[in-house]
Amino acid sequence: MKKIVFLIISCFLMFSCVQKAYKQTVIYTVEIPDSEGVTSVGVRGKDKPLNWDQDTELKKINDKGVYQVKVTYLTGYKFTEVKFTRNGEYELQNMPNRRIEFNNSGITQYKAVFNQHK
Template identity: 35%
Template sequence: MKIKFYIIALLILATLTSCVQEVHLKTVTFKVNMINTEQPINVGVKGDFTENRWNETIPLTDENNDGIYEVTVSQKTAINQIQFKFVNNEEYELKEADNRVLEFEYKPETIIYETTFNNPESKITKE
């Protein structure tokens, strides 16, 4: 009987002290300058944050024809960073370089990520 009591007590203790991170809404607007890119076709972003990691392309559009393609993505998550690259006609940018990385804080965030295709420099604005 004592063993059963200890097992139940341990299960209750484990449940009460478990570490479950709270999720927060992350809204990211990706903007990529394609002005100096020859024939931008099917511009998009791929990364480890899509449902089908690195196999799904999120399309970007240039609604105002200024050469800046963009999309806004919102997701509730507890992750602290994402890795991604932009694609043009399914061809990855920065072929010999590391993936782009966007780090998150542990709170709801709205972020604008701006860059130029095939240029590793970026501007990150947090609102």
């Protein structure tokens, strides 16, 4: 009987420690210096709504090769990891992912140059 009570209490405590999730919006802006021949620009990442298998498309915002997208996460984490793609091909081959630290305000502006790790 003591084992059953202990098991029930343990399960209750284990599931009641869930981290609270918050909305975090990131505005990704990437410059592609050599944008000739670019048919698509995307971002992929480890946290939903992004994933590593499919691009989330960035839209061209000027004629200087700058692209942008706004992504909203529902997360308890303080950061995420992403990489940009050009024509479906990953940037920064054999290099670490970009780590984006979320701003406490809930809105983060992230600016990058394609294939240049900062």
